[in-house]
Amino acid sequence: MKAVVVAVAILALAAPAAAQVDFSGEWAPRFWEDQPERVPGPELGDYLGIPISDAARLRGDTWDAAIQTQPEWQCRPHSADYIWRGPSNLRISKEVDPVSREITAFHAEWLRSVDRTVYLDGRPRPPSDALHTWAGFSTARWIGDILEVTVTHLKEGYLRRNGLPRSDKATEKEYWIRNGDYLTVASIVHDPVYLTEPFIRTTDYELDLHQQVPPYPCSVVQETDRARGVVPHFLPGSNPFLTEFATRHGLRLEASRGGAATMYPDFRRGPAAAPPARAAGPGAAAPAPAPAAAIQILPVRGNIYVLLGAGGNITVSAGRDGVLLVDAGTPQMADAVLAAVRRLQDGLDLQVPPPGFAAETRSSVADRHVEPPAKPIRYIINTHVHPDHTGGNETLRRAGRTFTGGNVAGTIADAAQGAAILAHEKVLNRMTGPGSGGPAAPFDALPTETYYTSGMKLSHFFNGEGIQLRHQPAAHSDGDTIVYFRGSDVIAAGDVYLTTSYPIVDVERGGTIDGVIDSLNGILDLAIPEFRTEGGTLVIPGHGRISDSADVAYYRDMVTIIRDRIQAMVGKGMTLEQVKAARPTSDYDPRYGATAGPWTTDMFVEAVYRTVGQRATTSW
Amino acid sequence: MLRRGPASGVIIGLVLLSGTPSAFAQARGRQGGPPSPRAAAPVDLTGTWVSVVTEDWRWRMRTPPKGDVTSVPLTEAALKVANAWDPARDAAAGEQCRGYGAPAVMRLPGRLRIGWENDTTLKVETEAGTQTRLFQFVRPQTSGKPSWQGTSIANWEIAGGRRGRGAPRGGSLHVVTANLRPGYLRKNGVPYSASVQLTEYFNVVTDETTSDSWLIVTTIVEDPLYLSVPRYVTSSHFKRDDSNAWTPTPCEAE
Numbered sequence: 001m002k003a004v005v006v007a008v009a010i011l012a013l014a015a016p017a018a019a020q021v022d023f024s025g026e027w028a029p030r031f032w033e034d035q036p037e038r039v040p041g042p043e044l045g046d047y048l049g050i051p052i053s054d055a056a057r058l059r060g061d062t063w064d065a066a067i068q069t070q071p072e073w074q075c076r077p078h079s080a081d082y083i084w085r086g087p088s089n090l091r092i093s094k095e096v097d098p099v100s101r102e103i104t105a106f107h108a109e110w111l112r113s114v115d116r117t118v119y120l121d122g123r124p125r126p127p128s129d130a131l132h133t134w135a136g137f138s139t140a141r142w143i144g145d146i147l148e149v150t151v152t153h154l155k156e157g158y159l160r161r162n163g164l165p166r167s168d169k170a171t172e173k174e175y176w177i178r179n180g181d182y183l184t185v186a187s188i189v190h191d192p193v194y195l196t197e198p199f200i201r202t203t204d205y206e207l208d209l210h211q212q213v214p215p216y217p218c219s220v221v222q223e224t225d226r227a228r229g230v231v232p233h234f235l236p237g238s239n240p241f242l243t244e245f246a247t248r249h250g251l252r253l254e255a256s257r258g259g260a261a262t263m264y265p266d267f268r269r270g271p272a273a274a275p276p277a278r279a280a281g282p283g284a285a286a287p288a289p290a291p292a293a294a295i296q297i298l299p300v301r302g303n304i305y306v307l308l309g310a311g312g313n314i315t316v317s318a319g320r321d322g323v324l325l326v327d328a329g330t331p332q333m334a335d336a337v338l339a340a341v342r343r344l345q346d347g348l349d350l351q352v353p354p355p356g357f358a359a360e361t362r363s364s365v366a367d368r369h370v371e372p373p374a375k376p377i378r379y380i381i382n383t384h385v386h387p388d389h390t391g392g393n394e395t396l397r398r399a400g401r402t403f404t405g406g407n408v409a410g411t412i413a414d415a416a417q418g419a420a421i422l423a424h425e426k427v428l429n430r431m432t433g434p435g436s437g438g439p440a441a442p443f444d445a446l447p448t449e450t451y452y453t454s455g456m457k458l459s460h461f462f463n464g465e466g467i468q469l470r471h472q473p474a475a476h477s478d479g480d481t482i483v484y485f486r487g488s489d490v491i492a493a494g495d496v497y498l499t500t501s502y503p504i505v506d507v508e509r510g511g512t513i514d515g516v517i518d519s520l521n522g523i524l525d526l527a528i529p530e531f532r533t534e535g536g537t538l539v540i541p542g543h544g545r546i547s548d549s550a551d552v553a554y555y556r557d558m559v560t561i562i563r564d565r566i567q568a569m570v571g572k573g574m575t576l577e578q579v580k581a582a583r584p585t586s587d588y589d590p591r592y593g594a595t596a597g598p599w600t601t602d603m604f605v606e607a608v609y610r611t612v613g614q615r616a617t618t619s620w
Numbered sequence: 621m622l623r624r625g626p627a628s629g630v631i632i633g634l635v636l637l638s639g640t641p642s643a644f645a646q647a648r649g650r651q652g653g654p655p656s657p658r659a660a661a662p663v664d665l666t667g668t669w670v671s672v673v674t675e676d677w678r679w680r681m682r683t684p685p686k687g688d689v690t691s692v693p694l695t696e697a698a699l700k701v702a703n704a705w706d707p708a709r710d711a712a713a714g715e716q717c718r719g720y721g722a723p724a725v726m727r728l729p730g731r732l733r734i735g736w737e738n739d740t741t742l743k744v745e746t747e748a749g750t751q752t753r754l755f756q757f758v759r760p761q762t763s764g765k766p767s768w769q770g771t772s773i774a775n776w777e778i779a780g781g782r783r784g785r786g787a788p789r790g791g792s793l794h795v796v797t798a799n800l801r802p803g804y805l806r807k808n809g810v811p812y813s814a815s816v817q818l819t820e821y822f823n824v825v826t827d828e829t830t831s832d833s834w835l836i837v838t839t840i841v842e843d844p845l846y847l848s849v850p851r852y853v854t855s856s857h858f859k860r861d862d863s864n865a866w867t868p869t870p871c872e873a874e
Binding site for chain 1: 662663670671672673675676677678681682685690691692729731747748777780789794823825827830832834836840851852853854855856858
């Protein structure tokens with residue numbers, strides 16, 4: 001009897017705190033559903049059964065497969081939500097905590113995929129403005145024996161690989177279900193941009209002990225002779241292939257056009273019989289917005305951080321040489337920016353090792369009770385003239401310091417006062433001249449060092465790396481600068497690249513749409529991804545989230561396609577009102593458009609209309 | 621024959637204990653006996669569910685063309701049958717329900733209505749073909765004649781392998797069906813034979829993003845005559861209280 005009691009006690013202890021099913025192993029896909037779509041791939045114009053929005057449909061209709069030959073897309077992997085449907089074996093491995101012996105993470109990898117980590121250790125989700133990736137950020141919890149996975153921070157991907165897009169605002173729920181040697185994964189995608197209802201798909205795998213997932217390195221090659229900046233696409237209404245799918249398979253054309261109604265059984269009695277639409281669900285699980293006066297600090301890489309919430313983004317290099325800021329935010333946020341910089345400086349000081357002097361000359365004992373002085377703000381670089389990027393100049397400059405000496409200090413009495421402000425000459429001209437569009441800026445807000453050529457370099461390393469300033473003529477404005485941190489491999493793009501809206505083309509201050517596109521292509525020329533068009537060179541937009549070359553390429557594609565559409569309309573002699581009425585941006589409006597606020601879709605269309613064809617090539 | 625060691629009694633006791641669903645403690649019958657399958661259900665499958673056809677659209681939302689056997693691992697014998705499909709002949713023979721048998725019906729577009737027939741039998745009604753499936757948790761004495769829906773034996777699979785204390789933390793329904801009349805995996809004559817065996821898993825998940833409940837049904841069909849390997853597909857349905865929309869339709873051969 002005693003033995004039984006002990007054994008029962010052992011059993012009770014062995015019961016897991018939460019159900020844990022082992023998904024690790026080698027899983028072979030079975031193509032007993034949607035086989036032609038998965039291998040070799042979907043046909044053009046096949047939108048059957050997908051609850052797409054009108055915007056998604058237009059994206060699909062204007063998609064040209066030749067876009068895959070672009071260097072940015074040749075090595076693009078399937079995203080987390082699509083990879084399950086890809087023609088690939090799957091390997092799942094697990095991480096186990098050595099103390100609790102609980103599973104803390106699963107790793108899933110496929111042919112042509114990036115590593116997909118699913119965390120079960122309770123870690124928090126990154127801020128919404130952190131980098132988005134192909135695999136996204138996945139956390140999971142057990143619901144009985146089912147693993148429920150939540151995926152956020154996805155890059156733009158596709159719902160079907162014939163041009164139907166899935167936006168970077170989408171989130172995904174996955175349910176991993178193991179039935180013996182069978183693995184079923186149900187994926188539910190929520191996309192407020194391109195779906196009108198949740199999109200569920202299931203995929204089945206079978207355990208295969210003899211399987212290997214081979215490596216699949218990918219090299220970008222020049223696949224076709226194409227001029228720089230050309231983005232293959234069809235103008236709306238010009239794709240001749242869209243009806244081939246329905247015709248070939250004897251389908252009603254309206255069915256092949258997709259939409260929520262087509263996925264319900266009642267569709268067979270006609271679209272009107274379909275049940276009423278359901279909500280698509282919220283998009284990315286964005287953290288609660290920060291209080292208005294708060295500045296969020298996001299590490300980028302090495303010494304580089306970005307401050308969010310100050311108006312425009314502020315890229316910061318903070319280290320032993322001091323602080324360099326790319327842009328200064330609005331004047332209202334300048335004090336908060338200063339406080340954020342101070343927090344960064346404090347954190348850095350804590351990591352500084354004590355000086356290596358002998359005890360009798362420099363006591364390190366007393367020093368430990370006194371907070372060392374912060375390294376000063378030494379440089380502010382203005383990417384352009386707008387007050388959400390230059391408004392904090394005066395406050396931040398005064399809080400900083402310039403190290404100088406010799407005859408400079410002797411001749412110029414205030415040479416050491418305040419940080420230096422660097423900008424293209426046209427920024428200074430516009431802040432002081434009649435083109436400023438407002439009252440003249442205070443003297444301390446003005447750039448102290450300007451350049452008028454294609455670029456300039458900081459004359460020495462700063463915080464361990466070289467820093468280059470590159471002029472972007474006639475882009476967002478006529479005085480744009482892109483700042484390249486060569487060691488960290490980070491580009492502060494200013495407002496030539498945004499993730500929050502269509503490009504803001506300040507026509508009154510010399511901006512042009514072609515200059516914006518040229519700048520975006522210049523960034524792509526400079527950027528090198530770490531692996532499969534992801535990571536590597538990081539790009540800080542003027543507004544929005546941290547990006548990489550893939551994000552910039554998506555944006556470049558979008559801007560180029562819209563430019564091409566409007567250019568074609570201009571070529572036909574259409575008036576501005578006619579162009580606006582034709583809605584050349586409608587497939588991108590749910591992602592980038594606005595009907596109110598400082599930069600509406602109409603304003604963007606007008607800016608493109610007025611400046612298209614005014615090329616101003618950057619010398620990269 | 622293995623000789624039982626001295627610890628075997630303890631082991632048997634442990635197996636019994638570990639195999640006892642924790643629901644027993646909570647859902648014990650009034651007379652102290654084991655709870656009924658209905659009372660012990662670790663997951664609620666009841667309600668009206670609408671199939672969502674986001675996969676295999678061309679082969680589900682209409683009767684595919686004759687000879688289109690895409691995605692099905694058929695044997696040569698099966699291909700001959702598929703290529704000889706004649707819906708008029710089926711209709712004339714009163715066999716228009718061949719495409720609505722248990723191996724196919726969960727994949728057909730339409731609503732499902734799931735409820736308890738009694739404490740040991742779960743009933744699944746389908747709009748498609750107006751079929752009724754009975755999942756019996758107590759094995760019947762006799763199976764009767766083969767039918768379109770066959771004889772289905774069900775059991776609950778308790779999450780955590782029935783270990784642990786307290787209420788069950790979820791689970792799924794496991795159903796094995798045999799005693800089936802030969803029929804079609806797809807309405808265009810892709811066949812299964814009388815030797816077919818069907819294994820199904822019914823899972824329910826709730827997506828908190830929209831509060832939708834989803835019924836995920838994995839169907840594994842094994843047929844030594846007409847399938848070269850087991851075929852398994854998963855079909856999705858979401859819960860919708862629209863019983864007014866319940867529109868059962870008769871079997872159609874074409």
